[in-house]
Amino acid sequence: MVKATPQVTVSAPGKIIISGEHVVVHGYPALVAAVNRRIKVKIVSSRGSLGVFPLHSWTFVKDALETLVKHIGFSPKYLDVKIKSDIPIGSGMGSSAAFAVAISMAILKKTGKGYDLKKIGDLAYELEKKYHGNPSGVDIAISTYGGVLWYRKETEEFKVFTNVNVSKKLPEVFLLDTGKPDETTKGTVAHVSSLLRNKPVKTVKTFEKVEKVTRAFLQYLIGEKSDNFTNLIKTNERLLEELGVVSPSTRSLIKKIEDSGGAAKISGGGGIRGASGIMLVYHKDKQKLLDFAKKKNLKLERVTFGGKGVAIEK
Ligand code: PMV
Secondary structure, three states: OOOOOOEEEEEEEEEEEEEOOOHHHHOOOEEEEEEEEEEEEEEEEOOOOOEEEOHHHHHHHHHHHHHHHHHHOOOOOOEEEEEEEOOOOOOOOOHHHHHHHHHHHHHHHHHOOOOOHHHHHHHHHHHHHHHHOOOOOHHHHHHHHEOEEEEEEOOOOOEEEEEOOOOOOOOOOEEEEOOOOOOOHHHHHHHHHHHHHHOHHHHHHHHHHHHHHHHHHHHHHOOOOOOOHHHHHHHHHHHHHHOOOEOHHHHHHHHHHHHOOOEEEEOOOOEOOOOOOEEEEEOOOHHHHHHHHHHOOOOEEEOOEOOEOOEEOO
């Protein structure tokens, strides 16, 4: 039996979907990487009632604790919960999943219940369902296990994933935040589901094309094929546009990046009307991209793929 701890800090990574967002909700594979952005959740026993910092996360934390308590059958009464994160919220980098994973591990550790990564992931998935309705679980899996994963949700209870050993020196990719979308991920997922209902034949064809490009990304990463990375990103982006999850302003920005010789794609839920969250940007001539960004006053951030999964912090 593991002993309960008076204080525990857990961190979990955010993620970037390299390919397969949205279709992964419908049973197609996704290729996803943990990134070097993390959330930290610190839980300390307190004397009074529930304390949450920052305060605007109060309802979020309260809901999470209620769900966790229901699932693990234990009620940690008085807690101070502190959250610190450098994962942008609601922009496609899995901030809510990283929170769900970190708080699940922290509570399991705090209450002295035994746990392993599977248990943490299962609990966090229950939380994620509260925020997202019908999540694929890919965000939870990557934040729990870290690295780079090939992921497929076969059924609600049966999800298959495996670590991808990236053999290639990964191309240098950047993130560009187009801003917080008007729609939540739940909203964009519902949009794609309604496309599938209303135009099943056409939509399934698009899904199948996405699967093909996801597989091509995989073969590129494991060194099986030396596809053109720029073209893979462009193809993936066009298919996401077909699914209607890239807003007009983001599409026009992506077009300009392409005209400069680069490529970009949204990553995660995307956005339909205003902004579309985080984008993955690549240019084989890095300097050209940096010059372009400077001219357009765009903030590019370097991102590294494949960080560690959820972990206790010292
Ligand atoms: O927007 P995010 O970070 O929640 O990414 C979600 C990825 C989707 O495929 C759009 C939804 C899902 O549950 O897989």
